[in-house]
Amino acid sequence: MNIVILDDYQDAVRKLACANKLEDYPAKVYTNTIKGIGQLAVRLKDAEILVLIRERTHITRALIDKLPKLRMISQTGKVGAHVDIAACTERGIVVSEGVGSPVAAAELTWALIMAAARRLPQYISSLKHGVWQQSGLKSSSMPPNFGLGTLLKGKTLGIWGYGKIGQLIAGYGKAFGMRVMVWGSESSRQRAQGDGLLIADSKADFFAQCDVVSLHLRLLDDTRGIVTAQDLASMKPTAMLVNTSRAELLEPDALITALNRGRPGLAAVDVFESEPILQGHALLRLENCICT
CATH class of the missing domain: 3.40.50.720 (NAD(P)-binding Rossmann-like Domain)
Incomplete structure (x- = not known):
């Protein structure tokens, strides 16, 4: 199960206490942001699970169409307008959201x-x-x-x-x-x-x-x-x-x-x-x- 974590600006994910749960999976953490659909499609081409931090990357229908392996999007915090829920639903991609401390x-x-x-x-x-x-x-x-x-x-x-x-x-x-x-x-x-x-x-x-x-x-x-x-x-x-x-x-x-x-x-x-x-x-x- 290929996991991709985007936009971890502060390189914090790998230092979390729970990071060892990813040890048995091929997981890639990106600390920089790219905006172009073509570049994102290349970066995410093998992603089966995509983890989003806030709304730092927009997951549009055009991008989703280029990611045939994608099965799930996990959002830290609440899902917003940056994720095309309709396109995900049509493709059968599960979208989950978290509830953080205020x-x-x-x-x-x-x-x-x-x-x-x-x-x-x-x-x-x-x-x-x-x-x-x-x-x-x-x-x-x-x-x-x-x-x-x-x-x-x-x-x-x-x-x-x-x-x-x-x-x-x-x-x-x-x-x-x-x-x-x-x-x-x-x-x-x-x-x-x-x-x-x-x-x-x-x-x-x-x-x-x-x-x-x-x-x-x-x-x-x-x-x-x-x-x-x-x-x-x-x-x-x-x-x-x-x-x-x-x-x-x-x-x-x-x-x-x-x-x-x-x-x-x-x-x-x-x-x-x-x-x-x-x-x-x-x-x-x-x-x-x-x-x-």
Whole structure:
């Protein structure tokens, strides 16, 4: 049974405690990413089981048609639009998905919120370049003293999507003395209301009121581009947007435009429309965007 594991950027799979379960099988782990269907078809020509890490490679009908030996796709985390389920079904290819812990994603999200609020990456970079106590955040589009950083206590934390990760983020926010407001589906809002949290009257109200907006949605056809340029433009110039979910939740280029215009004033993102992100990407050039 030939197993192929794609896009293990950090070469972590072979070092996992469970990796010895693959010892009796011909398993190949790739740490680099290729995008072309022709190249992928060559790489996967003998694959019977394909293991995907997040949505780093799109498994399209055109690619599936070139993989006659493929019998199963195993997805770490939830299956999204990057896998053509209809094509897999027609071919009799089994598609499975995993259920991971929400803790890692929630802790990363909170670390980004803390780092952005205190302008830590900017101060660290400045100090390493010999500049004492300067964040470099002095654009004319920014409010006075924007580079000094800010407290979270007393601010409004907005959570769009009150699932497992969103619930953890809400708990962190409350522990830091923040006012927690939720937006999302009706069921999401009902759960949040049951937990005693504030519910925004509307999406517009949500973006206008919140000092921090954190996105926790799955990428589906009806959530693609759900955060619009108008939503971002309605945020406070002192606010921040945090996205550790999926880049495609935002309209294309909306975040770049919004940050250049100063609404919101900051962003912290761990997801990009194309990964690995290329050196010179517009977000990497923005002083008011933290990218990981």
